[in-house]
Amino acid sequence: MPLAQAFADILQTALSTREAIQLVDSRPDVLHLFGNPTVALCRRAHRLYLKKIPYLYSPLGALLPWQADPHPALKSLLREATALVVYGETEKNVLAQRLRRRKSPPPIYQVQHPATAVRYTPADLAAQMEEIYRHAADAHEQKMRAEIRAAAEKITDDEPIRSFFSQLLYYKYQDRRDDIRPETLQQLHRAFMADNFDEDKVCELINEHKLKKIALQAQQQLADETGLTEGFMLNLK
Numbered sequence: 001m002p003l004a005q006a007f008a009d010i011l012q013t014a015l016s017t018r019e020a021i022q023l024v025d026s027r028p029d030v031l032h033l034f035g036n037p038t039v040a041l042c043r044r045a046h047r048l049y050l051k052k053i054p055y056l057y058s059p060l061g062a063l064l065p066w067q068a069d070p071h072p073a074l075k076s077l078l079r080e081a082t083a084l085v086v087y088g089e090t091e092k093n094v095l096a097q098r099l100r101r102r103k104s105p106p107p108i109y110q111v112q113h114p115a116t117a118v119r120y121t122p123a124d125l126a127a128q129m130e131e132i133y134r135h136a137a138d139a140h141e142q143k144m145r146a147e148i149r150a151a152a153e154k155i156t157d158d159e160p161i162r163s164f165f166s167q168l169l170y171y172k173y174q175d176r177r178d179d180i181r182p183e184t185l186q187q188l189h190r191a192f193m194a195d196n197f198d199e200d201k202v203c204e205l206i207n208e209h210k211l212k213k214i215a216l217q218a219q220q221q222l223a224d225e226t227g228l229t230e231g232f233m234l235n236l237k
Contacts, residue, residue: 003061003113003115003116004034004035004060004061004062005060006113006115007058007060007087007113007114007115008034008035008058008060010114010115010122010125011122011125011126011129013122014122014123014125014126015126015129015130017123017126018126018127018130020130021126021130021133026178027177027178027179028053029054029133029137030053030054030055030056030082030133030136030137030140031048031053031054031055031056032056032057032058032085032133033045033055033056033057033058034057034058034059034060035058035059035060035062036059036062037059037062037063037073037074037077039073041077042073042074042076042077043073045057045076045077045080045081046073046076046077046080049076049080051176051177051178052144052173052176052177053177054082054136054137054139054140055080055081055082056081056082056083056084056085056132056133056136057077057078057081057083057084057085058084058085058086058087059084059086059091059095060087061088061091063091063094063095063098064088064090064091064094065090065094074098075098078095078098078099078106079099079102079105079106081106082106082136082139082140083106083107083108083109083132083135083136083139084106084107084108084109085108085109085110085111085129085132086108086109086110086111087110087111087112087113088110088113089110092108092110095108096108109132111125111128111129111132112124112125144170144173145170148166148169148170148173149166151165151169152165152166152169155205155209156201156205158197158198158201160194160197161197161198161201161202161205163191163194164191164192164194164197164202165205167187167188167191168188168191168206168211168214168215168218170184170187170188171184171185171188171214171218172211172214175214175217180221185221185222185225185226186226188218188222189222189226189228192219192222192228192232192233192234193228193232199234199235202234203234203235203236203237206234206236207236207237212236215234215236216236219233219234
């Protein structure tokens with residue numbers, strides 16, 4: 001599919017000129033997957049989903065009606081995507097049809113192909129995709145924040161303790177992504193230093209909800225990187 005490969009090549013080259021975008025090999029804010037929904041691609045997408053890393057998927061013509069039947073794992077690939085990106089109306093309709101029974105399907109964005117569209121340049125594509133990537137990253141972050149807030153509320157209705165668990169669970173989320181940010185450590189450091197909650201109750205809830213391992217890891221990392229002293233660490237048994 002020459003047009004499909006050309007689209008991916010044009011996009012990568014154009015994105016490399018955008019100051020707000022860095023093409024990285026590790027710790028991405030979002031990942032963009034392209035092409036045939038092979039077993040390998042579907043497995044990679046599912047690993048990203050399990051690690052809570054948002055991804056976008058562009059089939060690049062692989063799901064048009066006259067193509068061979070895709071791998072059964074395509075269902076999870078589409079369901080678990082943060083967003084879908086196509087450059088053709090037909091493929092957009094095919095995806096919409098496949099997702100018609102989903103309660104909350106991922107959004108489908110249609111862009112143009114610089115090789116076939118009139119007065120639509122690679123720079124136009126890069127600018128449009130930058131906006132799509134930003135929206136996808138923001139939507140994923142809002143979703144994670146909401147899930148973490150709900151999880152903390154299930155642990156306790158005590159506001160100071162709930163606030164502590166919100167920070168700990170956010171640290172756990174970023175640890176799963178292998179991407180713990182400095183600002184997350186600073187916020188968690190302040191949570192450990194707070195003196196407005198019952199430490200014994202916090203320790204009890206940590207053990208009850210099987211968070212001891214991540215709490216001990218967090219304490220050690222805070223001691224190493226932010227200078228958290230032993231006097232502010234929890235006595236986890």
